[in-house]
Amino acid sequence: MTSQKNADTITAKASEHLPAKQKLAIEFKGKLKNLVKEYQYVTTCIDDEELAYNLGEVLGKVGFINNTHSTSDSFEKLTQQLVYDLKKGHLMLVHYQTKMGGKTIIDLLRAIxxxxPHTPFKNSVIPVFKAKPDSDKLQKLFLLLGGFDINFAIFVTPGATIExxxxxxLRDLDYFQGLLKKNFTLDDIEAPPPVSQSIREGAGKVDEYKSLLDQAAMLMDDDPKQAIELFTEAIKLKPDFGALIKRGDVYYNGRxxxxxxxxxxxxxGLKKSAADPYAKMSACCFALAREAVKTKGPEDAKKWLDRGFDALDDAEAIIEELEDEAVLHPEKALENPYGHIISALTVADIRGLGLQDEEDRIDEIMTRTLAKSKESSFAAIGDDIDSKIDYAILLARSKYYHEAENVFREVITQDKDTAGPAFNNFAIELRKNGEYGKAVDIYIELLEHDVPDKNIIRQNLITGGLHYAKxxxxxxxxxxxxxxxxxxLKNSGASDGREWVLCDFAMLNFETQNKAAAASRLMEAVYINPKLLxxxxxxxxxxxxxxxxREMVSKFTDSGAS
Structure with missing residues (x-):
């Protein structure tokens, strides 16, 4: 009972300060667990951007793997995407308002x-309407939907809060889940045997354990300290592979x-056939090596690098065994088997730290990993944006710039909010490889996007641009x-450091015998920074x-005297 009380106290404390979306996710995670089990994937195609974004986020926290399609895509492209998802057995929520040209949700269903013709709609497609369910127009629409074997819809209220x-x-999905259960007759269900007290207590422990894990997973991003406490409580009840990995991830993200x-x-130790713990161990070792170079010196850093290499070797050996097994048993084939190794290698950036032998070894591993993970592995990453960015970083670091740029652009097309981190990562790799010209072009293109911290990007543009021009x-x-x-100068705005761009530009003018232009740019630099001289x-x-x-000052003085 004490353990249960502790868990309840932590859970209540955690929930107390949660945003509304988090509370909804926690409330419905348990309620919708059977629906999640029935439909692991849910596709949302919502005409309201705010609702689409927030719904996708909440459905993900409830337990679904959410796949979002934009209704602004071409009608043909959207149709193709929805056909593909329905064939894969996704549950689909569609809110499709009448478009220019008169296209309606009925036209969309007909196109699918x-x-x-064999695409199933029953218990797979759920229309979402922003209207009152009793309107005459909707009643007629329902008759048409019935012709597609669609007999359930979700209604949201125009003008209501997003929450x-x-x-x-979520409540309508819970109701839909209940309707699915009614498809089974009571005669098909055997009466359960009597439940003993010990079984009840055991079930209580299981519920407590699952509750702790669910709460912890919800808080990993928003409240990592609380998430660690909850994972720790759960691990005390039962050391679990997934819980240890997730708590490790929270620790790792907190450095x-x-x-x-x-x-x-x-x-x-709990799952010896899994490669990802070893790849994650190597990432920790590489991060500790980078810290050691600054705090303890290169010899200590080399020890951590050696441990990282050993862990990568273990991960690679496990993956090779599993791939050999998949030849005989294709159903056991791994999705993105080298993903965690690729992620670890992005951390293993020791360029410029004076560890050339270790740097060469990392280059060898990168080359080998990219060769093994080409095409088939990357295709299996699907919509995992972080994995795509890691893969593109490795491509850029290995000087496959064209391929890397294609992946970065694919990521941005998939999610415009990633334009900042994606392009910035690309530009960093270009600069570190001495490709300052490409980096300058990427920074300029990045500034065209609506991204945060534009001043940082402008500073990077100035730094990289000055190197390139020199x-x-x-x-x-x-x-x-x-x-x-x-x-x-055109793209750096009023950023700090513009005076040094003008000074370098003036030096170029001076070198090309254009003294007047040099003087003009020097004066502009002094205007920006009066203390420059x-x-x-x-x-x-x-x-x-x-x-x-000095020559300019002398001329000004002489002209004043005369």
Whole structure:
């Protein structure tokens, strides 16, 4: 009883401060568990962007794997996507308002049937309407829907809060789940045997354990400290592979790499046939190696790198065994088998740390992993955006720039909100590989998107652009360097550091015997930063401009005297 009370106290405490969406997800996770079991995948095609986004998020937290399609896609493309999902056995929620040209939900359903006459609609397609269920128009529409063997719909209220409409959808799904149960006759169900007291107590423990895990999973992003407490309570009841992995993930995301490593190592002992704990252990070791270079020195870093390599070897050996087994038993084939190794390798970036032998070894592993994970493995990643970004980072790091850019652009098409992190990761890899020109173009394109922290992107543009222009000047490609400076100034806004772009540009003008342009740009730089001429950086790195500034001051003084 004490353990149950502790769990209830933690659960209540956790729920107390949760946002409305989290509370709804917690409430309906248990209620809809049978529906989740029946339909693991749910496809949402919702004409209301706010409802679509929030519904997808809540359905994911309830336990569904959610697949979202935009109604702004072409009619043909949307039809093709929905046919594919229905064939896969997805439950589908469709809110499709009348479009320009008169296309309605009935036209959409007819198009699906034309594409594949055998596509099932009964208990698979649920229309969603933003209207009162008793309107005359909807009654006529229901007669048409009946012709497609659709006899259930969900209604949300126009003008209601998003939370109220989310709750309405979830309650209707619960009702739909009840209707599915009624398809079975009572004669088919045998009476359960009498339940003993010990079984009841055991069932209570199981419910308590599941409740702790569900609560912890909900809080992993929003309240990691509380999530760790809940996972710890659950693990005390029963050390579980999944719970240890998830708690390890929370530790890892909070940069508590030693704690994460401990959890992943314990998980590997519980499921020796799983490769992902070893790949995650290697990621921890690589992260600890990077920290050790800064705090303890290269020798300590090498020890962590060796441990990381050993863990990667273990992961790779397990994957190879499982792939050999899948040859004889195709149903056991893995989806994205190298995904966790790819993710670990993105952390293993030790370029510029003076560990050349270890860097070469990482390059060998990357080359081998990319060769093994080509095409078939990547296709199996599906809609996992994080896996796609990791894969693209590795492609870029290995200098497969065209392939990497294609993947990054696919990610952005899939989810426009990822434009910032996706393109920024690409640009970072380009810069680290010395591809400053490509990085400059990516930063400029990124600034065209509605992304946060644009000032950081502009600073990166200035830093990368100055490196690139300096290299061009060293190669006597002055026209190209001039073009780069103009691009930076055009796209950097009022960012800090523009005066140094102007100083470098002035140096180029000076080198090409255009003293007037050099003087003009120097004056503009001084206007931006009045203390420029007295700064150590200016007097140390721009000797020609120092002389030019003195010459300009002398001329101004002479003209004033005359």
């Amino acid at each position: 049937k034309r594409k594949d 109220a409409n989310l709750e309405a959808v 508590e790499f030693l704690n994460a490593l401990s959890d992943y190592r314990e998980a590997s 290299k061009l000047r060293g190669d006597f490609e002055n026209k190209e360097a001039e073009s780069v400076y103009k691009k930076i 007295r700064s150590e950086r200016f007097n140390k790195n721009y000797l020609d401009l120092v002389r030019l500034s």
